[in-house]
Amino acid sequence: MIRTAGxxxxxxxxxxxxxxxxxxxxxxxxxxxxxxxxxxSTTVRMLLGLAYATxxxxxxxxxxMPKARADVLPMVGALVESPAAYSRLSGRANLSLFDSMHSTxxxxxxRPRIENALDRVGLGGVDSRPVKSYSLGMxxxxxxxxxxxxxxxxxxxxxxxNGLDPQGIxxxxxxxxxxxxxxxxxxxxxxxxxxxxxxxxxxxxLDQGRLVLQDDLATLTxxxxxxxxxxxxxxxxxxxxxxxxxxxxxLLVKTDDPSSINATLVRAGVRVEALGPERRTLEDVVLAATxxxxxxxxxx
Amino acid sequence: MIGVELQKxxxxxxxxxxxxxINALPTxxxxxxxxxxxxxxxxxxxxxLSAVLSDGTLFPLAAIAIVLPLFLPTAVAVxxxxxxxxxxxxxxxxxxxxxxxxxxxxLTAKLISVMAFVLLTVLVVAVSAFIVGSLxxxxxxxxxxxxxxxxxxxxxxxxxxxxxxxxxxxxxxxAAIALFLSTVVDSPLAAAMGALAVLIGSSLxxxxxxxxxxxxxxxxxxxxxxxxxxxDPILWRNVVRGTGLQLAYVAVFLGAAWANFMTKDIND
Numbered sequence: 001m002i003r004t005a006g007x008x009x010x011x012x013x014x015x016x017x018x019x020x021x022x023x024x025x026x027x028x029x030x031x032x033x034x035x036x037x038x039x040x041s042t043t044v045r046m047l048l049g050l051a052y053a054t055x056x057x058x059x060x061x062x063x064x065m066p067k068a069r070a071d072v073l074p075m076v077g078a079l080v081e082s083p084a085a086y087s088r089l090s091g092r093a094n095l096s097l098f099d100s101m102h103s104t105x106x107x108x109x110x111r112p113r114i115e116n117a118l119d120r121v122g123l124g125g126v127d128s129r130p131v132k133s134y135s136l137g138m139x140x141x142x143x144x145x146x147x148x149x150x151x152x153x154x155x156x157x158x159x160x161x162n163g164l165d166p167q168g169i170x171x172x173x174x175x176x177x178x179x180x181x182x183x184x185x186x187x188x189x190x191x192x193x194x195x196x197x198x199x200x201x202x203x204x205x206l207d208q209g210r211l212v213l214q215d216d217l218a219t220l221t222x223x224x225x226x227x228x229x230x231x232x233x234x235x236x237x238x239x240x241x242x243x244x245x246x247x248x249x250x251l252l253v254k255t256d257d258p259s260s261i262n263a264t265l266v267r268a269g270v271r272v273e274a275l276g277p278e279r280r281t282l283e284d285v286v287l288a289a290t291x292x293x294x295x296x297x298x299x300x
Numbered sequence: 301m302i303g304v305e306l307q308k309x310x311x312x313x314x315x316x317x318x319x320x321x322i323n324a325l326p327t328x329x330x331x332x333x334x335x336x337x338x339x340x341x342x343x344x345x346x347x348x349l350s351a352v353l354s355d356g357t358l359f360p361l362a363a364i365a366i367v368l369p370l371f372l373p374t375a376v377a378v379x380x381x382x383x384x385x386x387x388x389x390x391x392x393x394x395x396x397x398x399x400x401x402x403x404x405x406x407l408t409a410k411l412i413s414v415m416a417f418v419l420l421t422v423l424v425v426a427v428s429a430f431i432v433g434s435l436x437x438x439x440x441x442x443x444x445x446x447x448x449x450x451x452x453x454x455x456x457x458x459x460x461x462x463x464x465x466x467x468x469x470x471x472x473x474x475a476a477i478a479l480f481l482s483t484v485v486d487s488p489l490a491a492a493m494g495a496l497a498v499l500i501g502s503s504l505x506x507x508x509x510x511x512x513x514x515x516x517x518x519x520x521x522x523x524x525x526x527x528x529x530x531x532d533p534i535l536w537r538n539v540v541r542g543t544g545l546q547l548a549y550v551a552v553f554l555g556a557a558w559a560n561f562m563t564k565d566i567n568d
Contacts, residue, residue, distance in 0.1 A: 045394075073399070084392045100304055
C-alpha cells in the first residue's frame with residue numbers, strides 16, 4: 001500500500017529523513033514509531049504530497065506520489081499532525097465543506113455519510129456550536145471523522161489519540177480495529193509505544209531520520225531463546241548454572257530445555273519463584289534500536 | 301472549489317463587517333453634504349463630489365472615488381493576504397490539499413473569491429450611495445459631463461456601470477500582489493501589510509516628478525481614470541491602459557504565486 005525507496009528529505013544541512021524504505025502491506029495496521037523530531041511528520045507529509053522529497057521514490061496504492069496525487073488522495077484519509085477546521089463553523093458544516101471541495105460520493109449521500117462518520121467517532125450528538133468551542137479531544141474526533149468520511153482504502157494518521165482521555169483512546173482503538181476488519185489499511189504514526197503495541201501488526205521505527213527497524217510485531221516480540229528465572233537465591237543458582245547472567249531479582253540462562261534447569265535448581269535446594277521464556281517488550285526492542293531522545297541535548 | 305470559496309466568503313461575518321465599514325465613510329460624507337449643503341468647490345476634493353449637490357444620482361461615483369484610493373485596496377489586501385497564509389496558519393491548508401484540491405485550482409479559486417468580494421463591496425457601496433444620493437442630495441436630472449456638455453440619464457447609467465466595472469478591475473493588481481505574498485510568508489498580516497506597502501510606495505512615486513518614467517507601470521496610476529468615462533466623448537486611452545496594466549499585474553504576480561506555491565513544502 002505504501003512503499004518508499006531511498007526516501008530522503010533535507011532542510012539545508014539537516015537531513016530530516018534519511019533514505020528510508022517503508023513497506024506497508026495491505027491489511028496492516030502499521031505502527032510508525034519515533035521520538036519527537038525523528039522525522040515522522042515530515043515522512044507523512046511527503047507520503048501525502050504536502051512536502052516534496054529531496055530524493056527517493058514514493059508509491060502509495062501502487063501509484064507514484066506526488067505525481068498521481070489526484071488519483072491516489074481520494075482513496076486516502078489523513079490526519080496530519082493536529083486536526084484543523086474552520087473554527088467559526090460547526091463540525092457538520094466543516095465536514096460538509098471539506099466534502100464539497102472534492103467528493104467521491106454524490107451530493108445526495110453527503111448528509112448520511114457525514115452523520116455516519118460523526119457516529120463512528122462518537123460525535124453523533126454534537127450540536128451546531130462552532131468548532132472553536134470544541135475541546136482538543138473533540139477536534140481530534142472531528143479530524144478522524146473527516147479522514148473516514150469517504151471510507152478510504154488507506155488511512156494515514158499522525159498521532160490520532162493526541163488529546164484524548166483514556167476512554168477516548170480506547171474508542172479510537174476499537175474504531176481503527178473495526179476499520180481494519182473492514183479492509184482498511186492503517187498507517188499510524190505515533191510516539192506512544194503502548195498505543196502502537198496494542199494495535200499494530202507491523203512496526204517501523206524511525207530514529208533521527210533513519211528507519212532503524214521494520215518488522216512484524218510478532219517477530220519482534222517473539223521469545224529470545226533464553227529462560228528467565230526468578231529466585232531469591234541468585235548466587236547459589238549462578239554457581240549451579242554455568243553461562244547464566246544475573247539480572248535484577250534473578251538470572252537469565254540460554255538453554256533448549258528449561259525443565260531440566262528447573263530440576264537442577266530444585267534438586268540443589270534453590271528456591272524458584274518463577275521460570276519461563278524471556279520475551280522482549282516492544283519498548284526493549286525500540287530502545288535497543290534507537291539512540292538518545294531527539295529532544296534532549298546533553299552536554300558533550 | 302470556486303463554489304466552496306465563494307460560499308466561505310459570503311457566509312463569513314467578517315466579509316459583511318468589512319463592507320459595512322467601507323460603506324460607512326461615503327454614507328457619512330453624503331449625510332454631511334446634505335445637512336450642511338457645503339460641497340467642495342468644483343475641481344477640488346474627491347471626484348464628482350462637487351456635482352452631487354445638484355445631481356444626487358452621481359453620488360455612487362463620488363462614493364467609489366472616496367473608497368477607491370485607500371479603503372477598498374486595504375480591504376482587498378487583507379482578504380487576499382489572508383487567502384493562503386490564513387489557511388496555513390489555521391492548519392486547514394494541509395487538509396484542503398490532501399482532499400485533494402489541486403494547488404492551481406486553489407489559487408484560482410482564491411483570486412476569484414477575492415474579486416467577488418470586491419464586486420460585492422463596490423455594488424453595496426454604489427447601491428447605498430445611490431439611495432443616499434437620491435433621497436438626500438440634489439435631484440437635478442440632467443447632468444453635465446466633466447467636459448461641460450449634457451449627458452442623458454441613460455448615458456449616465458451606462459457610464460456609471462462601466463465605471464464600477466473599472467473600479468473592480470483596478471483592484472486586480474493589489475489582489476494578485478497580496479495573493480503572491482500570501483504564498484510566500486506564513487502570516488496573513490505580513491502579506492496584507494506587504495501589499496499595502498507596495499500601494500503606498502506606488503502612490504508616493506506618482507507624486508514625484510523624478511519618477512515620471514515609472515508612472516505608467518505603477519499599480520495605482522490609472523485607478524481614478526474612470527473619471528475619463530464621463531468626458532464627452534469618452535476618453536478611452538487611460539482606461540484601456542489601466543485595464544491592461546491591471547491584467548499585466550495579475551499575469552505576473554499570479555504566475556509568481558503559482559510558481560512559488562507549486563513547489564512549496566507545507567510544513568506548518
